[in-house]
Amino acid sequence: MPWSRFDSNYRAPAGERDLAFVDAIREATDQAMCLDPRVFAMGLDADDKFGVFGSMRDMTHPERILGTPISENANTGVALGAALTGMRPILINLRNDFLLVAMDQIVNYVAKWQSMFDGQCAVPLVMRSVIGRGWGCGAQHSQSLQGLFAQIPGLKVVMPATPYDAKGLLLSAIKDDSPVMMFEHRWLYKNTGPVPEEMYTIPLGQGQRLHEGSSLTVVATSLAAIHTLTACEQRGLDVDLIDPRTIKPLDMDLILDSVSKTGRLLVVDYDFPFGGVAAEITSRVCEQAFDRLREPPQRIGFPEANMPASGPLERAYYPTPDTIGERIERWIGVEVCA
Amino acid sequence: MSTAELDTINPADALRMLRTMRVARQMSQRIAKLYPTDVMETPVHLCIGQEAVSAGLCCHLTDADQMLLGHRTHAPALAKGLPLRKLMAELYGRTTGCSHARGGSMHVFDPEHGLPGSSAIVGGSIAVGVGAALSSKLSGSDFISVSYFGDAATNAGVFHESMNFAALKQLPVLFLCENNGLSNVMPVAEHAAYEIAGVASQFMPVFRADGTDALSVYREAGKAVRQVRETRAPVFLECTTKRWMKHQGHERDDLEINPIDPVTDCPIARLERFMIGASLITPREILALAKEIEAEIDDAIEFAERSPYPQPEFVEA
Ligand SMILES: Cc1ncc(C[n+]2csc(CCOP(=O)(O)OP(=O)(O)O)c2C)c(N)n1
Ligand SMILES: [Mg+2]
Numbered sequence: 001m002p003w004s005r006f007d008s009n010y011r012a013p014a015g016e017r018d019l020a021f022v023d024a025i026r027e028a029t030d031q032a033m034c035l036d037p038r039v040f041a042m043g044l045d046a047d048d049k050f051g052v053f054g055s056m057r058d059m060t061h062p063e064r065i066l067g068t069p070i071s072e073n074a075n076t077g078v079a080l081g082a083a084l085t086g087m088r089p090i091l092i093n094l095r096n097d098f099l100l101v102a103m104d105q106i107v108n109y110v111a112k113w114q115s116m117f118d119g120q121c122a123v124p125l126v127m128r129s130v131i132g133r134g135w136g137c138g139a140q141h142s143q144s145l146q147g148l149f150a151q152i153p154g155l156k157v158v159m160p161a162t163p164y165d166a167k168g169l170l171l172s173a174i175k176d177d178s179p180v181m182m183f184e185h186r187w188l189y190k191n192t193g194p195v196p197e198e199m200y201t202i203p204l205g206q207g208q209r210l211h212e213g214s215s216l217t218v219v220a221t222s223l224a225a226i227h228t229l230t231a232c233e234q235r236g237l238d239v240d241l242i243d244p245r246t247i248k249p250l251d252m253d254l255i256l257d258s259v260s261k262t263g264r265l266l267v268v269d270y271d272f273p274f275g276g277v278a279a280e281i282t283s284r285v286c287e288q289a290f291d292r293l294r295e296p297p298q299r300i301g302f303p304e305a306n307m308p309a310s311g312p313l314e315r316a317y318y319p320t321p322d323t324i325g326e327r328i329e330r331w332i333g334v335e336v337c338a
Numbered sequence: 339m340s341t342a343e344l345d346t347i348n349p350a351d352a353l354r355m356l357r358t359m360r361v362a363r364q365m366s367q368r369i370a371k372l373y374p375t376d377v378m379e380t381p382v383h384l385c386i387g388q389e390a391v392s393a394g395l396c397c398h399l400t401d402a403d404q405m406l407l408g409h410r411t412h413a414p415a416l417a418k419g420l421p422l423r424k425l426m427a428e429l430y431g432r433t434t435g436c437s438h439a440r441g442g443s444m445h446v447f448d449p450e451h452g453l454p455g456s457s458a459i460v461g462g463s464i465a466v467g468v469g470a471a472l473s474s475k476l477s478g479s480d481f482i483s484v485s486y487f488g489d490a491a492t493n494a495g496v497f498h499e500s501m502n503f504a505a506l507k508q509l510p511v512l513f514l515c516e517n518n519g520l521s522n523v524m525p526v527a528e529h530a531a532y533e534i535a536g537v538a539s540q541f542m543p544v545f546r547a548d549g550t551d552a553l554s555v556y557r558e559a560g561k562a563v564r565q566v567r568e569t570r571a572p573v574f575l576e577c578t579t580k581r582w583m584k585h586q587g588h589e590r591d592d593l594e595i596n597p598i599d600p601v602t603d604c605p606i607a608r609l610e611r612f613m614i615g616a617s618l619i620t621p622r623e624i625l626a627l628a629k630e631i632e633a634e635i636d637d638a639i640e641f642a643e644r645s646p647y648p649q650p651e652f653v654e655a
Contacts, residue, residue: 045523048522067524067528069530070494098459101461101462135379135380135381136381136431136443138380138445140444140459141444305652308648309440309442310431310432311379311431311647312648313439313440313648316650
């Protein structure tokens with residue numbers, strides 16, 4: 001099994017080669033396809049000249065990249081069938097909103113196949129999809145649905161925030177023998193950061209600390225983690241910033257460790273608030289570390305409303321580094337002065 | 339099949355089609371010109387080259403007839419009766435827009451003119467159109483419904499499920515496939531292993547029209563709509579046409595597989611040549627018409643520009 005050559009705990013030494021987030025995804029995919037002939041990619045426009053925001057361009061094995069019709073439900077079943085019978089598909093959806101067309105296959109088939117047969121089979125299927133707003137795209141083309149899928153047993157959910165994590169998490173996902181969904185925020189694609197050239201994995205379920213502080217724990221995912229980091233750096237906030245990187249499984253040890261230190265929790269997750277990732281993290285911290293909280297936890301996410309199209313509404317709808325920073329200052333700024 | 343009688347078009351309808359197509363065309367050209375200035379913060383799927391399909395079809399529809407659209411909304415919505423001002427204001431993100439600035443380019447709404455909404459997730463609105471036909475049947479109404487979609491929407495399972503439903507339940511719905519031969523940059527031969535009309539013929543009678551020729555659409559849509567009204571059962575109409583612009587945005591298409599001849603592929607030029615030849619209009623009158631429409635577009639833009647933006651009012655998370 002070629003995958004045993006991976007060093008799964010590889011950390012990038014500082015000052016290594018910089019790569020854009022989207023190129024990190026491209027490199028991971030290309031390397032995986034070169035390493036293992038069972039790996040192939042499929043999806044609507046996976047093979048077109050734009051190459052999924054550039055993440056699929058100039059691949060070494062174009063013969064293993066299948067463009068598909070607008071048949072997301074069937075595409076997903078087909079990918080599952082291939083995964084059950086020896087292949088390792090990467091199924092790509094240009095927007096996570098299209099996953100909803102394939103809900104039956106994802107929730108009733110992909111997520112359940114292993115447990116329905118008592119884990120006797122592997123389902124090495126990766127489902128990449130793109131989240132985040134474009135530009136006046138409205139309610140059906142701007143969602144971030146990680147919370148919806150994280151709710152389903154049998155699906156792992158990863159959300160890289162940095163180029164390093166994008167490559168490592170995608171390789172972990174491809175290497176994994178169970179279904180993994182990777183949600184990629186389109187606003188991260190152009191961000192750059194150090195990415196090793198060799199292949200490496202990041203254990204699914206291992207978060208990381210992006211900023212060190214002692215007054216407030218902020219758990220933030222994907223673009224929200226980068227926005228919070230920006231707020232911390234611009235405003236010099238005393239924040240312990242945790243990026244779980246994997247939503248499911250969730251690195252509760254790291255989160256609880258931080259909350260024990262700070263006694264306060266804010267979760268920033270760009271998704272609908274009701275029953276979402278932020279609600280889950282908040283409730284777990286309350287269940288497992290209630291006595292260590294000095295104040296009620298807080299959340300930042302989308303409003304309880306569908307995405308509007310008009311510019312001013314859109315700008316008011318989405319949190320930004322400033323709205324996050326102001327909220328944190330209102331909270332711990334007062335506390336520090338008192 | 340074209341008898342002399344069917345080829346003869348009522349002059350008022352010819353003029354109506356020309357006007358409808360010119361409104362859509364001139365409006366789209368204006369959008370394309372303004373788009374780079376970012377006054378419209380919404381993705382636009384322009385219909386330049388495809389205007390004859392909705393113009394020819396809508397000559398045969400009433401305001402009571404319902405039409406369910408996908409993402410490429412402008413020309414069909416205008417043809418169905420959506421006022422220019424309401425469309426422009428929606429593109430400008432203003433409260434006076436047809437969806438009160440919540441929808442944007444892909445989500446148009448105008449119940450007065452039989453537009454109960456449109457969807458940007460390809461395929462799903464086909465079923466919604468069948469539902470409108472079910473409503474007509476259950477309520478004992480006369481109106482018919484049109485599910486209006488592109489060639490690639492036929493890739494989706496819901497297309498087949500909807501045709502089966504409509505045929506089994508005998509519902510008065512026209513399946514209108516505006517086939518521009520493209521799914522974004524993918525040619526139809528790469529997204530469909532079937533012949534679209536061939537699949538549809540398993541479920542219902544099929545008509546076909548040349549979607550770059552308003553007269554052909556007018557004739558075939560006339561027959562198709564009449565058959566839906568008379569039989570109260572589903573009918574399929576495929577109009578083959580050409581997309582002149584990129585899938586989205588203000589730029590001309592440049593795909594090798596999609597060569598455009600601005601003379602023979604232009605439904606407006608074709609109809610104008612016919613009308614001039616048949617003495618239904620003069621070149622001078624066409625110029626006057628174009629000017630009149632430009633003034634209407636100016637008015638729609640001014641209306642949009644002086645309309646207010648919505649005030650954000652969301653529940654805090
Ligand atoms: C379920 C779904 N998958 C993918 C898309 C992205 N998408 C939007 S339009 C389009 C092409 C549609 O082609 P067609 O139905 O022929 O309509 P046309 O754009 O040619 O008018 C695609 C792939 C989508 N909106 N919905
Ligand atoms: Mg098409």
